[in-house]
Amino acid sequence: MKRSPRTVISVDLAKNPRSQQVLHNRWHPDLLPVASVQPGEVFRVECVDWTGGQIGNNDSAEDVLNLDLSQCHYLSGPVHVEGAEPGDYLEVEILEIQPLQGHEWGYTGIFDVKNGGGFLFDYFPKAGKAVWDFEGIYASSRHIPGVRFPGLIHPGILGTAPSQELLNKWNHREAELVAKDPNRVPALAYLPDDKGSFLGALENQPGVARRKAAEAARTIPPREHGGNCDIKNLSRGSRVWLPVYVPGAKLSVGDLHFSQGDGEISFCGAIEMAGAITFKTKLIKNGMSLHGNLRNPIFMPGPVEPRFSRYITFEGISVDEQGVQHHLDATVSFKQAVLNCIDYFKRFGYTGEQIYLLLSCCPCEGRVNAIVDSPNACCSISIPTEIFDFDVTPQDGGHLVKVTTNCPISDVQKQ
Amino acid sequence: MKRSPRTVISVDLAKNPRSQQVLHNRWHPDLLPVASVQPGEVFRVECVDWTGGQIGNNDSAEDVLNLDLSQCHYLSGPVHVEGAEPGDYLEVEILEIQPLQGHEWGYTGIFDVKNGGGFLFDYFPKAGKAVWDFEGIYASSRHIPGVRFPGLIHPGILGTAPSQELLNKWNHREAELVAKDPNRVPALAYLPDDKGSFLGALENQPGVARRKAAEAARTIPPREHGGNCDIKNLSRGSRVWLPVYVPGAKLSVGDLHFSQGDGEISFCGAIEMAGAITFKTKLIKNGMSLHGNLRNPIFMPGPVEPRFSRYITFEGISVDEQGVQHHLDATVSFKQAVLNCIDYFKRFGYTGEQIYLLLSCCPCEGRVNAIVDSPNACCSISIPTEIFDFDVTPQDGGHLVKVTTNCPISDVQKQ
Amino acid sequence: MKRSPRTVISVDLAKNPRSQQVLHNRWHPDLLPVASVQPGEVFRVECVDWTGGQIGNNDSAEDVLNLDLSQCHYLSGPVHVEGAEPGDYLEVEILEIQPLQGHEWGYTGIFDVKNGGGFLFDYFPKAGKAVWDFEGIYASSRHIPGVRFPGLIHPGILGTAPSQELLNKWNHREAELVAKDPNRVPALAYLPDDKGSFLGALENQPGVARRKAAEAARTIPPREHGGNCDIKNLSRGSRVWLPVYVPGAKLSVGDLHFSQGDGEISFCGAIEMAGAITFKTKLIKNGMSLHGNLRNPIFMPGPVEPRFSRYITFEGISVDEQGVQHHLDATVSFKQAVLNCIDYFKRFGYTGEQIYLLLSCCPCEGRVNAIVDSPNACCSISIPTEIFDFDVTPQDGGHLVKVTTNCPISDVQKQ
C-alpha cells in the first residue's frame, strides 16, 4: 500500500522566516540538509513567498518600495537525496503545486529603480503593485480589471547546491562584471553580502554562518545548478534534470509563482505566493557526462498547461527607442516588442504600469523568432486574447476606453 | 457565386528569376505594382525560392558555398491594394500556403562564414546543406536521418513598401552601425548595393532602376514594414496587420518556408522552397494611429499549427562559452541554450552540423524565459520529442549511437 | 480584500456517512439545505467517495462484490443559493477539485452482474477492482501495470433538486420502463426504495424521512437537473448551466472522479475518490426560457484539461458480436469499438478485465462518428498512446507480451 506524500518541510506564514531553519536565502555547498528523501519517494515541501512575508494584501505599493532585497529569496531546503553523488543527474518530477489553504492570493510588483528595478526601469522607475485573488485555477486582480486567467503554477527557483569550486567560479565571473561599472543603478549583479543573509540550520553556529555567508551566492540569477530560472513552463507534471555537485544533491526550492509571463519583465513579475510543492526524484548515475556535460539543466514541460487558441503577437527589432541600430541584439528586440505591446493596450484605458505588470505575470510567450537577419533580431511577445473579457484585436474605428482604474504606484522614490 | 481565387502572380521555376518582372529583390517606394486587388478579394501569389533557384536537390554543399547573396531575396510583387493609404493598417490574412506541385522538396543551408555566416558561424564556418523531401504535410531528409515532422508552412518575408522617408531612416541607421566595424566578417549589416539588384518592372527603365537600386533597402532584416520577420507561426489562418506607407500599400511576399525553428539559427535555416500563397486583405483606415503608432507589425497565429505534447528544453544563461559573465544578454543566453542542445544530441551520433541545421528548421521554440534576474537572462530552446523516431529523453546508462551518416559539408571555404 | 474560500460542507472520512447530515443519497425537493451561499461567493465543499467508504485500498475485489448499491451515492448538500428561483439558470463554475490531503488514492471497480453489472456484464460478470495511487496530477495502479496518466478530475454528480412535478415525471417514466422486464438482471432502472436511503437533516424527522424516501429518486442516472452525468470534461475551470426547479436551487455534488473515460463502461468505472471541490455560482434569471427551454443542462469545459497528441482509435459498427445487423444503433456500435480495443490490448499481456477497467477510467474518448450511414452507426474509442510506457501502435511482427500480472477478480459471484 502506498502512503500519502510525506511533508518533509513545513513553514509557518505567521512566523518570521528568520526563525524557521528549514529556510535559507543563499546558495552554499555547506548548508545543512533539513530533510532527507529516497529516490522514488513522493514528498511535499512547503514554501513561504520569496520575500518571506514582506508584501501585504493591500492597496499600497509602499511595501514594494521598501522591500529589503538583501533578504531574498527565502528557499525551503536543502533536501538530502540519498545516494546522489557529484556527476549524477537528479531527475526531479514536479507532481503538484498549490497555494497554501487559507492563503489564496499573490502579488506582482514593479521595483523602484533604486531597489532592483526591472526590464523597463527607465520607463517605470517607481514602485508599483497588483494583488491577485485566486479562485481555484483562476487569478484576477482588483488592480488590473478586465482580465482573468488560469495559473500556470511553478517554482521560480529550483536548484541543487553548488560545489565550492563552482561557487568560486560564480563569484569570480560576477565580480568581474560588476567591476566594469560598480556604481550602476540597478547593479549589474548582486555579489555575496552577509547583510540579510540567512543560512538555515547553519545559523546555530553564528561564526560559521557569517563566514559562509560572506562567500555564499545570491539567489537572484539562474546558474548551472538551476536556481532562479523563472521558467513558467516548469509546471505540474514537468521533469527537470539537475546536475549534482555535492553529495546528497542538497535540493532547494522556493519563489513559487501562481503564474508568470515569459521574461518576468517587472522583476517581481510573477504572481508571487506561498505554497506547497510535491516532488519525486530519480537518480541518473553519471548523468552529466552521459548526456554531454551541458552547462545548464534540461527539462520537459508537463501535460496540463492551460491552452489557449488565439494570441495577439507584437514584434520588436534591434532598433532601440532612440532609433539606434544594434546588431542582432535579442534583448533590444524583446524590449521593443514589449514596448509596442504596452502602447497598444493603452488604447483600452490601461496605464503603462498595468500592462507592464500584466505582461510580467500573465501566460504570455516571449520568443526569439529570428536571430540571423542582420542587423535585426526579431523577437516577439504573444498574449492570449482569451484572458481579456473584451475583444482586443485590431479593428475598424479603433477601440473604446474600457478601463478606468489604476494599480497602486508609490508616490515617492527610494533614497 | 464566389469565384475561385485568382492567381495574380505566376512564376516559372524553369526560367531565370531576372527574366520575370513579377519578382524583385530590394525594398523601394517606387517599385511598380505587378498586380492589383480589391480588399476582401481572395488571391493567390506564386513565389520562387528565396535564392531564385541557386540551390539544387543534390548531395553537395558547393551551391550553398557559392551562393550569390547579393541577389537575394527574390520576392513576388508588389501588389497594389485598392484604397490603401499611408497611415492605414493593411490586414493580411494568410489563407493557404503550399509547395508548387511537382516541386515537393526544399533545403536548409549553413552559410560559409565569408558568405553571410549564421548564428554559430564561429563553430560552423563551412557551408553545409540538408535537402528535405515533402510527403504531404511531412518533411524528412536523407541528410538528417531519424526525424520527420509536419510543416508549419509560412512566408519568411511579407511586407509593404517603405515611404522614401522611412527608407532614408533605414539607410541612415544601418550605415551608422556598419561604420562601427566596416570590415567585420560576417558584415554587421547589408547596405544598399546595386550589384545583384533586380527591381522588377522598373528594370525596363535601366537608368531609373540603377538609381533606385543604389538606395533601395536590402531584404535581409525585418523592419517597421514587416519584411524578413522569419516568424514561423505566421502560418495558415494567420492575420497580420501591416502599416501602409505608400498609396496602394505595395505588398510583397517571398522566402516561403515549409518549416522553420524559432531563431532560424543557421541563417538559410528554414526549409526553403518555392510555392504559392493565398491571401485576403482588409483595410483599417488610419489603423496606425488608432492602435498606438507601434513601430512594428502585429499578428495573430492561425488555428492549424501542428501541435506536440512533449518537448525537451535546453536552457542557456548570459555566461558565454569562455566563462565570461554578461549582463542580461538574451543573445548570449539563447546561444548557450542552442550550444547545450547541440552537445546533447551528439550523443545519438548526430554531427554538430546536423543539429545546427535541424534546430534551424524543425518546429522548435526559442524563448526568453526571464530577462530580469541579474546578471543572467534565461533563454531556452525546446524541441518536440515526437519528431524523432527514437526516445531522446535523458536516461539511465545514457544513449546509444543511432545515427551514422552526415550531411554534406563543403570541404573548402569561400575566398 | 477578498477572503479565502469558505468551506461550507466538511466531511469526516473516519465516520460512518450515515452519521453526517451534510450528506444524502436520494433526490427530493424537500431535502433540507445544509449550507447557504450568495451568488458570486467562492465556496468549498468536501465529499466522501460515492460509496461512503465501502471500498478499501487493498488487493481484493470482495468489497466490490458485496457493495450495497442501495446506499449509493452519498452526495454533499444541498446548498441553498440565495435568490435562485424556479426557471432560473444556476451557472456553476468549477474552480478547483482535489483529493483530500492524506487520502491520495482511488479505485475503479467492475460490478458483479447481480449487483449492478456494467456495459460488458455479459463478458465480465464477476466483480473486479483496481486501486490507483495519486502522485500529484498523476495516477498509476499496481493492478494495471504499464500505464500512468494525469487526472481529468471532475464530479460525477452535480445537480439541483427536482420539483415535485419533475420527480413525479421521473418516477412515472422509469416505472414504465421497468415494467417491461421487471426481473431483468441487471435491472432496467433503479426505482425509489427506502432501503439504504439517507436524507441528511431530514433524518431527524424519521417519519417524514421515510415518507419522502419512498418517492425520492435514485441517484444512478443523469436527468434534466444534471445528476449523475459522468461527463469527464466537467473539470477545473468548467462552467455548467443547471436549471433551477425549487427555491434556492438546492445544489448537491458528489461522486468525485480523479479520472474517467468516456462511457465509464465498467459502471464504477471512474477512479472514485473522496475530495473537495470549489465552486462559484451566478444566476441567470429566467434563464431556462431565455435559452430555449432545453431538457438538459449546458456546459463549457475548462482550459486545463490534460492534452495528448497521439491517440489510437478503435471503431465499431452496428453489427453485434453474433453477427446480427442492427439499424443505426450507437450503443451496439460503441460496444463493438470497446470489444475491439480490449482484444487489441490483450496482445500486450493484459487481461480483458484490466483493459475493461482501464478504458473505464483513463482519459479515452468515446465518439459517435457517424449516425446516418444505414444500417451502420460508426462509433469509436480513442486511447492516448502516451499513457502507456511502451509503444502500442500496430507494428511488423506484432507485439511482445509485456504485462504479466492481473488485477483482483472475485472468485465467487453474488447470490
Place this chain on the structure above:
Amino acid sequence: MKRSPRTVISVDLAKNPRSQQVLHNRWHPDLLPVASVQPGEVFRVECVDWTGGQIGNNDSAEDVLNLDLSQCHYLSGPVHVEGAEPGDYLEVEILEIQPLQGHEWGYTGIFDVKNGGGFLFDYFPKAGKAVWDFEGIYASSRHIPGVRFPGLIHPGILGTAPSQELLNKWNHREAELVAKDPNRVPALAYLPDDKGSFLGALENQPGVARRKAAEAARTIPPREHGGNCDIKNLSRGSRVWLPVYVPGAKLSVGDLHFSQGDGEISFCGAIEMAGAITFKTKLIKNGMSLHGNLRNPIFMPGPVEPRFSRYITFEGISVDEQGVQHHLDATVSFKQAVLNCIDYFKRFGYTGEQIYLLLSCCPCEGRVNAIVDSPNACCSISIPTEIFDFDVTPQDGGHLVKVTTNCPISDVQKQ
C-alpha cells in the same frame, strides 16, 4: 533523389463520372485495379464529389431533392498494392488532401425523407442545402451566416475490397435486417441493386458487370473493410490500418469532406467536395492475426487538426421527445443532445434547418459520455464557440436575434 508524388488516378469534373473507368460505386472483390503502387511509394489520387456532380453551386435545394442515390458514391480506384495478401494489414498514411484547384467550394445537404432522409428526418423531412466557399483553410456559407471555420479535411470513404466470403456475409445480414420492415421509409439498409451501379473497368464486359453488380455491396455503411466510416479525424497525417481480404488489397477512396461534424447527422452532412488525396502505404504481414483479429479498422489521427479552446456542450439522455424512457440507448441520447442544441441556437435567429446543416458539417464533437447509468445513457454534442462571429454562451437577458436569412429548402417533397 526522391520524385514528386505520382498522380495514379485523375478525374475530369467536366465529364460524366460514368464515362471515367477509374471510378466505381459498389464494393466487389472482382473490381479491376486501375493503378498499382509499391509499399512506401507516395501517390496521389483525384476524386469527384460523392454524387459525381449532381449538386450545383446555386441557391436551390431541388438538386438535393432529386439526387439519384442509387448512383452514389463514386469512388476512385481500386488501387493494387504490390505484395498485399489476405490477412495483412495495409497501413495507409494520409499525407495531404486538398480541393481541386478551380473548384474551391462544397455543399451540405438535407435529404428528403423519401430519398434517404437523415438522423432527424422526422423533424426535417424536406430537402435543404448550404453551399460553402473555401478561402484556403476556411469555409463559410452564404446560406448560414455568422460562422466560419477551418476545415478538418478527410475522406468519408476509404476501404479495401471485401473477399467474396465477406461480401456474402454482408449481404446476408443486411437482408435479414431489411426483412424486418421492408417498406420502411427511410429504408433500414440499402441492399445490392444493379440500378445506378457502375463498376469501372468491369463495365467493358457488360454481362460480367451486371452479374457482379447484382451482388456488389452498396457504399452507404461502414463495414469491416473500412468503407463509409465518415470519421472526421481521419485527416492529414493520419494513419489507418485496413484489413486486406483480396490479393493486392484493392484500395478505393472517395467522398472527400472539407469538414464534418461527429455524427454527420443530416446524412449528406459533411461539406462534400471534389479533391485530391495523397497516400503512402506499408504492409504489416499477417497484421490481422498479430493484432487480435479485430472486426474493424484501427487508426491514429494526425498532428494538424484545427484546435479550439472553448466549446459549448449540450447533453441528451435516453428519454425521447415524447417523454418515453429508454434503457441506455445512446442513439436516443445523442438525438436529444442534438435537439437541445438546435433549440438553443434558434435564439440567435437561425432556423432549425440551418443548425441541422451546421452541426452536420462544422467541427463539433459527439460523445458517448456515460453508457452505464441505468436507465439513461448520457451523450453530448460540443460546438467550438470560436466558429461564430458573435458570443454564443448563455447570458443574462438571453440573446438578440442576429441571423435573418435562411438556407434553401425545397418547397415540395419527393414522390
